[in-house]
Amino acid sequence: MPTVLSLETSCDETAVAVVTLNASGFEVIASRIASQVAEHSKWGGVVPEIASRRHVEAIPHLLSEVLEDFGQPVGVLDAIAATVAPGLAGALMVGSITGRTLAALHSLPFLGIHHLEGHLASILLTKNPPKPPYLVLLVSGGHTELIRVEENCFFKRLGRSHDDAAGEAFDKIARLLGLPYPGGPSIERVAQNGNCHAFSLPKGRVSRPEGGFYPYDFSFSGLKTAMLRQVQSIKTGGASLPIEDLAASFEQVVAEVLVERSMKCVQDQNLKSLVLVGGVAANQRLRKLMKKRAESYSIEVYCSPKEFCTDNAAMVGAAALKRLELKKDTFSSLELGVCPRLPLDQSEFLYDQEPPF
Numbered sequence: 001m002p003t004v005l006s007l008e009t010s011c012d013e014t015a016v017a018v019v020t021l022n023a024s025g026f027e028v029i030a031s032r033i034a035s036q037v038a039e040h041s042k043w044g045g046v047v048p049e050i051a052s053r054r055h056v057e058a059i060p061h062l063l064s065e066v067l068e069d070f071g072q073p074v075g076v077l078d079a080i081a082a083t084v085a086p087g088l089a090g091a092l093m094v095g096s097i098t099g100r101t102l103a104a105l106h107s108l109p110f111l112g113i114h115h116l117e118g119h120l121a122s123i124l125l126t127k128n129p130p131k132p133p134y135l136v137l138l139v140s141g142g143h144t145e146l147i148r149v150e151e152n153c154f155f156k157r158l159g160r161s162h163d164d165a166a167g168e169a170f171d172k173i174a175r176l177l178g179l180p181y182p183g184g185p186s187i188e189r190v191a192q193n194g195n196c197h198a199f200s201l202p203k204g205r206v207s208r209p210e211g212g213f214y215p216y217d218f219s220f221s222g223l224k225t226a227m228l229r230q231v232q233s234i235k236t237g238g239a240s241l242p243i244e245d246l247a248a249s250f251e252q253v254v255a256e257v258l259v260e261r262s263m264k265c266v267q268d269q270n271l272k273s274l275v276l277v278g279g280v281a282a283n284q285r286l287r288k289l290m291k292k293r294a295e296s297y298s299i300e301v302y303c304s305p306k307e308f309c310t311d312n313a314a315m316v317g318a319a320a321l322k323r324l325e326l327k328k329d330t331f332s333s334l335e336l337g338v339c340p341r342l343p344l345d346q347s348e349f350l351y352d353q354e355p356p357f
């Protein structure tokens with residue numbers, strides 16, 4: 001039964017896990033996350049320099065806790081995996097160097113993992129994961145993408161955001177409303193008591209140069225501007241901000257846009273399963289609306305477990321195990337560095353023995 005130690009340090013969570021693949025599927029043996037959220041929230045967003053420093057401080061403790069839970073020496077593992085792209089360069093470097101050092105010391109293969117492939121693999125940590133082909137809506141702080149997943153780790157991006165990612169929009173609107181970072185959970189919390197139809201907000205579309213719209217693409221900049229105007233006009237009128245109604249209306253329109261474009265895409269692609277992953281996939285309104293809408297089209301919705309929606313190392317381990325299941329001797333060069341930007345369809349390059357970066 002292949003077992004891997006995995007590391008995730010691409011942004012503001014330091015995470016370490018041990019994951020195995022046995023007859024009943026992917027199993028998380030140990031998983032630890034040290035969140036830096038409290039520290040970054042003072043600045044209203046992630047400060048790259050602080051993130052790297054905190055990763056360096058947290059990783060030794062997390063490693064020893066995870067290995068204690070695992071209860072066996074590193075040498076019995078089958079591989080070491082770490083996220084190497086995309087993300088903050090300095091932050092990625094911490095996990096990558098730790099992973100490559102462990103691999104070299106224990107003569108184990110090292111697998112550099114694409115962060116989005118990790119998010120996609122988080123669905124494998126459910127009891128009954130879907131069978132490819134299926135469509136994934138990946139919604140995080142850095143990405144909003146519709147991806148068709150085939151067998152053999154073959155991914156095709158069909159839709160994307162042309163400006164902010166959905167999570168980024170949550171974070172910015174939370175800031176506008178005076179709510180703490182990260183914005184998604186803050187907005188979700190106050191929106192529970194709000195009227196989601198209190199404000200009429202735009203569902204941004206992206207025009208095609210030849211006319212019409214890209215059917216599966218997203219834009220959140222118009223929505224952000226509309227929210228800003230609402231807030232300004234309420235403040236100018238001297239009234240206090242109806243934070244709960246504003247939060248609920250914003251959350252509702254984001255969920256509707258994500259659901260409508262996903263439903264169109266999954267049907268046009270003749271697929272029967274839709275998978276929801278990434279930090280924003282933890283949002284209850286989005287999960288509920290997606291399931292309700294999908295039911296009427298007989299489409300099955302699979303959601304990542306909430307604990308594995310936001311950044312974690314278990315999903316990175318699952319992605320590595322999937323690669324190894326596909327090809328037993330997959331490994332990355334120990335010379336492989338990190339890359340802040342890398343499209344998902346270039347993740348194959350991470351296993352070139354002459355690495356691209």
Ligand code: KG4
Binds near residue numbers: 140166170185188281
């Ligand atoms: O996947 P993730 O942990 O990191 C990235 O790879 O970006 O996603 C973080 C994002 C943040 O923007 C955060 O505000 C958002 O996910 N998020 C949520 C919720 N929980 C986290 N957005 C909406 N509702 C939530 N419950």
Ligand code: ZN
Binds near residue numbers: 140279
């Ligand atoms: Zn992420």
